[in-house]
Every structure is written in C-alpha cells, then in structure tokens.
Amino acid sequence: MRLDQPEETKRNLTSTQSQQAPLAHGPLDGVKVLDLSEDIAGSFCGRLLADYGADVLKLEPPTGASLRRLGPFVGDDPHPEKSLFFLLMNLNKKGVTLNLETITGRNILKRLVPHVDVVIESYRPGYLADLGVGYDDLQKENPALTMTSITPFGQTGPYSQYQGEEVVNYAMGLIMSISGVQGQEPLKHGGFQAQYEGGLNGAASTSMALFMQSNTGEGQHIDVSVTECVASTAMATQTMYPFMGGTLPRRRASGSAFGHPMACEDGWIIVQTGGGATWDTIANFFGDPQLKEPKFADPAQRIRNTEELDQVVLDSIKERGKWDLFTKAAEARMLFGLVQTPSELLECPQLESRDFYREIDHPVIGKLKVPAALFNLSLTPYQYLRPAPTLGQHNSEIFIDGLEYSREDFVRLRQLDVI
Structure with missing residues (x-):
C-alpha cells in the first residue's frame, strides 16, 4: 500500500484488516x-x-x-x-x-x-x-x-x-x-x-x-x-546539561531517596509519590503520623527535611513485603517500582499473561523457557x-x-x- 493512496481506500483496508x-x-x-x-x-x-x-x-x-x-x-x-x-x-x-x-x-x-x-x-x-x-x-x-x-x-x-x-x-x-x-x-x-x-x-x-x-x-x-x-x-540529558550549571543528573549521596531503590522486608522497592495521590493519601499509605507534621506539609518543607523524610519512609517499609507494597501503592495511585530478581521476572504474571516467554526444544540442551516476544x-x-x-x-x-x-x-x- 503506497502512502499516497486515497484516505477512503486506506480506511477500507484498515477496517478489513482489523477484522482478520x-x-x-x-x-x-x-x-x-x-x-x-x-x-x-x-x-x-x-x-x-x-x-x-x-x-x-x-x-x-x-x-x-x-x-x-x-x-x-x-x-x-x-x-x-x-x-x-x-x-x-x-x-x-x-x-x-x-x-x-x-x-x-x-x-x-x-x-x-x-x-x-x-x-x-x-x-x-x-x-x-x-x-x-x-x-x-x-x-x-x-x-x-x-x-x-x-x-x-x-x-x-x-x-x-x-x-x-x-x-x-x-x-x-x-x-x-x-x-x-x-x-x-x-x-x-x-x-x-x-x-x-x-x-x-x-x-x-x-x-x-x-x-x-x-x-x-x-x-x-x-x-x-x-x-x-x-x-x-x-539526548535530553545532554541538551539540559548547560542549563543545570554543569551538574550531572545523578542520585544524591543522601536524602531524596524517592525514585531510587529502598530496602524492604524481602528485597527492594522504588518509592515514588507521583501518580496523582495527595500527600494525605501518601502519609496514610506509609502509616507513620510523623508524615502529617508541618515539616512535611508541602514540597518545599519536604525538600528541606529530605533526609528525615527518607528515614521515616525506610522505617515504615522495612518490615513490609515488596509485592504487597507494589500492589497497594498502585491501588493508591502511587508510582512504585518493584525490583524483580531474574527468577521473579521468569514468573512475572504480567509477562506470562502476554506470552512474553516461549518454551523451546533444542536438540542438545533440551527444553528451555526463554524471553521471546518483544x-x-x-x-x-x-x-x-x-x-x-x-x-x-x-x-x-x-x-x-x-x-x-x-x-x-x-x-x-x-x-x-x-x-
């Protein structure tokens, strides 16, 4: 099909293909x-x-x-x-x-x-x-x-x-x-x-x-x-570099752990506050009353007290499982990232549901489950x-x-x- 075909012809072809x-x-x-x-x-x-x-x-x-x-x-x-x-x-x-x-x-x-x-x-x-x-x-x-x-x-x-x-x-x-x-x-x-x-x-x-x-x-x-x-x-990083005072956008040595891996009971979780959740929702999610104190009331205060904020969050998740945190954060419209191990990725329900893996049968190796459909x-x-x-x-x-x-x-x- 050439790109200069009439729009009506293109629509008809598209309609036919979608039903096949x-x-x-x-x-x-x-x-x-x-x-x-x-x-x-x-x-x-x-x-x-x-x-x-x-x-x-x-x-x-x-x-x-x-x-x-x-x-x-x-x-x-x-x-x-x-x-x-x-x-x-x-x-x-x-x-x-x-x-x-x-x-x-x-x-x-x-x-x-x-x-x-x-x-x-x-x-x-x-x-x-x-x-x-x-x-x-x-x-x-x-x-x-x-x-x-x-x-x-x-x-x-x-x-x-x-x-x-x-x-x-x-x-x-x-x-x-x-x-x-x-x-x-x-x-x-x-x-x-x-x-x-x-x-x-x-x-x-x-x-x-x-x-x-x-x-x-x-x-x-x-x-x-x-x-x-x-x-x-x-590309974007390179373009922004001159406007950042020559500072490379890397993780700070301390503070601002949000957006980076944090340790929980059974592994690591990426804790982020974005996604549409209010600060009250976020504070309730972590379950620590300190998060409702004035020193964390607005973004400016949270930046000013970032190291203390990190510690409160770390303390609140250290005895919670990453899968529980991940699913409940999604329900609360918080953008958490679950750090999966290779064995967990192999059994990932999302990838399994989309047939990402296929079983192959090699004449020397035998049967093996491999990543396949990109x-x-x-x-x-x-x-x-x-x-x-x-x-x-x-x-x-x-x-x-x-x-x-x-x-x-x-x-x-x-x-x-x-x-």
Missing part, C-alpha cells in the same frame, strides 16, 4: 537475510528480523561464532551448543558454516548474495572489503542488496578502527556518567544493554531500508554505531519456529540442495576447511 484473524506469516515474510555477525548486537538484529518472518541464515566460521564461547553455559559445560547467549540471539534462524578467510568461501558467499535482500555483519570496518566481500563488492552481485554493519564506533571517524565492548560503549555513550551516586565513581548497568540497543537500532534501520527497497528497488549500506545508540538514549502485531504476531541452529546444521540443505554442489564437492569443501 492473525496470519500464519510475519510482516517480513519473503525477506531473506544472511547474518555474518558473531557478536550480540548483530545476532540480536538478525533474530528480531527472523522473529517477525524473515528467512535468516546464520553464517559461522567452521569453528563456530565467537558467541558460542560466551557463557553462561547450560550445566556449566563450555560446549559450543550450550551457550545461552548463542541460543537466545539465534532463535528462528537456520545455520551454516563458511570460512571467509578462504577464496572458495568468499566465492560461495558471492553465490549466496544474489538470493538475499540483506546482509548483517559486525566485523571491524574495512575487514570484509579487504577480503573482497565488502558492500561495494557484494552489491555488484546484487544491486538491490542492503548491508547492515553494526560496530562499536561506526564505519567512519577517528575511533572507527578501535575495538569496543559493553563497558566501552557505556562509558563513551554518556550513560555511565549519569549513573550512580554524586561524588562517587560512575556505574555501568548490568548485562549487555548497549549491545541490545545496537541490535534494536540495527533491526529498525534495516526495516526502513527494506521499505525503501520495496518502493525503489535500491539497496543501501546501513552504518550503526553502538556507542551512538547508547548516546541517543541520553512486541506484538495484531495481524502478524511473533512466531517461534525453531531453536538456534547447531553448528553447520543446514550445510547440506544450503550447499547441496540450494547451491547444487555435488556430494563429492561437499565433502571436499569440508576437507579443505571451507565449510
């Missing part, structure tokens, strides 16, 4: 992708495309992608098929092995490219071009090709050749500067949040490029910098099709059935360490 049952295919059905990435960001980008209908083929070196060597591992067994990161980042993909360090491997890649719409990669800028399989080289094989490159600092600029990892992206992208307590060292969030940002932005930009490709037939090279993805989440489209919802591929699982299907190599040639490719 979910379809058996995704919004990216028919899109074919080669995923050359070995990291979290590129792999997550490919997984998102696969989750919503794209046919994604994971290409790994014969020894396996580096992500296979990243723990934790199921059963603490550092087996290439038991990396939980590889498992999660490569759901719904098929997988083959291909050695791009060999001439034959690069020629095979060039044979695959005419059959796909997108190539995802996360190598050092210039690495693929040095091998003769950069974007300009591959576009000669497929003029409509889109390549999505996701790297720590992007394809250009003075830092483009620098290596980077999660802590580097966080430090360079400002988020670390505004995390933690004033007067103390900056803090980094746990896990690999920067990499997921890179993957999300990679998938979004790839979808935009595919939209243009469908309209004009043209492909393009997408350049995603993970550091820029992180920095983009702090968002839902009413007509083309998330679909789980297959677990992450085992190393070289689809070599025969792709090289013999697809590219029509003979059995003898297939064996020879394995012997020469090409696949």
